Amino acid sequence: MRVPWLEKEAIARQAERLIADYRAVIGERVTPPIPVEDVIERFLGLDLTYQNLDEKLGMDDVLGATYVRAKRIAINRKLLEDKNEGRLVFTCAHEVGHWVLHRHLVEEAARAERVKEAIVCRAKNAREPAEWQADYFASCLLMPVREMKEAFSMVCPSGRLVLDNVKSALGGTGVCIDPCLENWHFIAEMVREGGGFTNVSKEAVAFRMEELGLLINRTDSHIGW
Ligand SMILES: [Zn+2]
Structure with missing residues (x-):
């Protein structure tokens, strides 16, 4: 059409x-x-x-x-x-x-x-x-913009997250999630849960975060699923 x-x-x-x-x-x-x-x-x-x-x-x-x-x-x-x-x-x-x-x-x-x-x-x-x-x-x-930004700010108080690396630079598994590309699904899940977007996939949440400029991917790779 x-x-x-x-x-x-x-x-x-x-x-x-x-x-x-x-x-x-x-x-x-x-x-x-x-x-x-x-x-x-x-x-x-x-x-x-x-x-x-x-x-x-x-x-x-x-x-x-x-x-x-x-x-x-x-x-x-x-x-x-x-x-x-x-x-x-x-x-x-x-x-x-x-x-x-x-x-x-x-x-x-x-x-x-x-x-x-x-x-x-x-x-x-x-x-x-x-x-x-x-x-x-x-x-x-x-994922209305206001609720999305509120949920994101609970995860990331600075209001945006820049992904500079594909792999975690920290190594191991700590209590903090390193904001790297391979951890996109952890980040998306936290925002999904925090915002109550429980009928939406993590992939859709990640895409919406990028769309709204909350999650900025500076690597050469795409957020993958
Ligand atoms: Zn259609």
Whole structure:
């Protein structure tokens, strides 16, 4: 699907607005873990289903799909069976991203009979603009910037952590975690727990920390998983 360019700030504002509107409906403060299934069903009024999308769509790498006219979000049942909550929840939030950011484009295209009214999300298309935008929205929705910075400051009071080395320079196993690249998962886990981002993967937390400039990787290697 072709989508117009959107600035990150604009996507983040849409995610923040969704949380604020959801909060107004449920009448209480919304804090991580963000209950994205409740957002989908109770707030957005969409049908959330888990289906064998490989079989239904005849493709083997479908994560989820958003059916605009039917007001339905379908998640590939194998994500449920894998028991990988982080991936499952992120996919739900990603589909919410399509619903918020892109459904008007699908409606316009469907009226002109140019495309079908479904957005199908495949792993191999992750770098396409529409998919990237939905991923970024999901990240903003599940890990709001304020809560993320608060959690990070509990782990690192200076407000940012620079990774200069891939390997630990300290050696051994001390009580302190050396802020090197190979320890990314310890750092991410502390922030994940501290912020209550319990339905998000460590990988997503690490990526969000980098995105917000909290974790700065100055090595030539990528944070890997
Ligand atoms: Zn998608």
